Amino acid sequence: MADVTPFERLRAALADRTATVGVIGLGYVGLPLAVAVARRGLSTIGFDIDPAKEERIRAGRSYIDAVSSDELAGLVKADRLTATTAYDRLAECDVIVICVPTPLSRHRDPDLSYIESTGREIAARLRPGQLVVLESTTYPGTTREVLKPILEASGLVGGRDFFLGFSPEREDPGNASFETATIPKVVAGDGPEANELVAAFYGTVVEKVVPVSSPDVAEAVKITENVFxxxxxxxxxxxxxxxxxxxxxxxxxxxxxxxxxxxxxxxxxxxxxxxxxxxxxxxxxxxxxxxxxxxxxxxxxxxxxxxxxxxxxxxxxxxxxxxxxxxxxxxxxxxxxxxxxxxxxxxxxxxxxxxxxxxxxxxxxxxxxxxxxxxxxxxxxxxxxxxxxxxxxxxxxxxxxxxxxxxxxxxxxxxxxxxxxxxxxxxxxxxxxxxxxxxxxxxxx
Missing domain, CATH: 3.40.50.720 (NAD(P)-binding Rossmann-like Domain)
Structure with missing residues (x-):
């Protein structure tokens, strides 16, 4: 019997919801996403460099209006969601979602330093069979041209050993009509297997998934929405x-x-x-x-x-x-x-x-x-x-x-x-x- 491939293992873990999900960056995008993932029964680990966020989440105290303390506390108590500042726990995750800031420099140039530093933290712990998804808003080409080479510096090859995708966040703070799970999710993977895995992951979390042909297209979708x-x-x-x-x-x-x-x-x-x-x-x-x-x-x-x-x-x-x-x-x-x-x-x-x-x-x-x-x-x-x-x-x-x-x-x-x-x-x-x-x-x- 042929060995099971990393792709097949992860696809099966997503299908039976035994996959562990890591969300890096527990701000206005990351925390609602982590809660939405945990709500669907997937074991979820939130990562942030701020120890105060770790402490508040572990205590079940939300610091964002979109997440109620009652729900947060319930997920933490049920061991479906935890938070940490220890990046070594990335090795436990089957899916890693990056939700870090992408500000502008003082000269209005893109500042990708948070994506790059996060990518290096992941690369140092990357293992075969993991799916890495970028949600941070950025210019078309970032996922393939910036993040992928950082991850492949680990010696693993994207599309064979690990899988890479992009799915733009669409949070709207204060909007009572929509929340993370009810906003249609544009998704794309770097290659056909990554595309299938990204769609499968978000399909367990949100009500509607909108697949597009490439991470570049997905990145352009987000930019287009905001330019409009x-x-x-x-x-x-x-x-x-x-x-x-x-x-x-x-x-x-x-x-x-x-x-x-x-x-x-x-x-x-x-x-x-x-x-x-x-x-x-x-x-x-x-x-x-x-x-x-x-x-x-x-x-x-x-x-x-x-x-x-x-x-x-x-x-x-x-x-x-x-x-x-x-x-x-x-x-x-x-x-x-x-x-x-x-x-x-x-x-x-x-x-x-x-x-x-x-x-x-x-x-x-x-x-x-x-x-x-x-x-x-x-x-x-x-x-x-x-x-x-x-x-x-x-x-x-x-x-x-x-x-x-x-x-x-x-x-x-x-x-x-x-x-x-x-x-x-x-x-x-x-x-x-x-x-x-x-x-x-x-x-x-």
């Missing part, structure tokens, strides 16, 4: 400026336009882009395109428009203070509403609120923030100066101490009726109008 949003947000941000100069409310225009049942999809302006994908991913494609001598003018223009929005908002605020209160911005006390990048979440990654606060303070304003979901500003790479700053209370008494309120994030938990009593409200989200509040002290930006 970035370009359309830039369009409405530009329309906001144009219509504003004409005395037309862009939010009213959008509400009327979206009644058309075909040929239109609503996007909304704001104070700038935030989150882990849209402000970053399009620049991965522009960087990659240079290698092929192709100019990405449309994408770069969208980036310029969106990046300029915080400056526009601060200019509107300064002008409103001067015209309505006869007060210079340099002498003003400003309360920024919302530190998170989007409503009803605690996620502050790439939040435009940090840029707004930095611009305001650079012009001499004294700035505080209020966010019901973020009690304290975390340390961030771009704005470490705000680390540890506490969310200010929002009361009628505290509001009297500010010259202006700047609505950057429209959390539902904010008392907008209370804000209506402020001396000046600059609203970047149309939140006041949506709550039926208006007045001479409310300015849209």
């Amino acid at each position: 949003r970035a370009v359309n947000i830039a369009l409405v941000n530009e329309l906001k400026l144009i219509y504003g100069a004409m005395g037309i409310d862009v939010w009213e225009v959008i509400e009327a336009a979206k009644t058309k049942p075909f040929g239109y999809m609503p996007f909304y302006p704001g104070p700038g882009l935030g989150g882990h994908c849209i402000p970053i991913d399009p620049f991965y494609l522009t960087w990659r395109s240079r290698e092929f001598e192709i100019s990405t003018r449309f994408i770069e223009l969208a980036g310029e428009i969106n990046t300029a929005m915080p400056n526009h908002v601060v200019d509107v605020l300064a002008r409103a203070l001067d015209e309505r209160l006869k007060l210079a911005l340099s002498a003003a006390k400003v309360l920024v509403i919302g530190l998170a990048y989007k409503k009803n979440v605690e996620d502050v990654r790439e939040s435009p609120s940090f840029k707004l606060m930095s611009l305001l303070e650079a012009r001499g304003a004294r700035v505080s923030f209020h966010d019901p979901h973020v009690p304290e500003a975390p340390n961030t790479r771009e704005h470490p100066e705000f680390a540890g700053r506490r969310s200010a209370p929002l009361t009628a008494e505290s509001l009297r101490g500010f010259d202006a309120v700047l609505i950057s994030t429209d959390h539902d938990a904010v008392d907008y009726g209370l804000l209506a009593g402020a001396k000046l409200v600059v609203d970047t989200r149309n939140a006041m109008a949506r709550h039926g509040l208006s007045g001479a002290n409310v300015v849209k930006a």
Whole structure:
């Protein structure tokens, strides 16, 4: 009887759910994925370099809204999910999923250092029959050209000894309609056997798998999704400026336009882009395109428009203070509403609120923030100066101490009726109008 191949062994382990899965990076993507995998009965090990995450998971205490502490504690107690900082445990895993950050450098070039260092950790422990899947968003070609050579430095050969794939994460923090298991999963493997294994693995975890022909295509899918949003947000941000100069409310225009049942999809302006994908991913494609001598003018223009929005908002605020209160911005006390990048979440990654606060303070304003979901500003790479700053209370008494309120994030938990009593409200989200509040002290930006 012929020996069973590594491919056949792993396929059988996935089919009978005896495979052990490792998830590297227990952030907003990795932890929900680890929970979804464990929920399906697969033994799951979460890996992270942060000991605090290991401790919280072992104690059954979630630090992400998308994962409830009750479910996390139940999975940990049932020995279906554990967490560790010890990479040596990768040898126990049949499937290894990489969910590490892919930021931009200060020059807006891709920073793949987390993928590369993680790949080296895996390569040092790689054994025949393992499936490695990258979920981190990146440019087309990364899985084959960057990760695969690192893994093959182990002496094992991809497609024969181990298997490699890519499946882009599609998390949307705060979206109550979808979670990891219910979002269709695009999958691809490096070769036909890897393709089958990647589809088999995710088929046990999510409701719908969408196979594509190669990791390059899967990487391009994710980039396309986020470029689509970035370009359309830039369009409405530009329309906001144009219509504003004409005395037309862009939010009213959008509400009327979206009644058309075909040929239109609503996007909304704001104070700038935030989150882990849209402000970053399009620049991965522009960087990659240079290698092929192709100019990405449309994408770069969208980036310029969106990046300029915080400056526009601060200019509107300064002008409103001067015209309505006869007060210079340099002498003003400003309360920024919302530190998170989007409503009803605690996620502050790439939040435009940090840029707004930095611009305001650079012009001499004294700035505080209020966010019901973020009690304290975390340390961030771009704005470490705000680390540890506490969310200010929002009361009628505290509001009297500010010259202006700047609505950057429209959390539902904010008392907008209370804000209506402020001396000046600059609203970047149309939140006041949506709550039926208006007045001479409310300015849209």
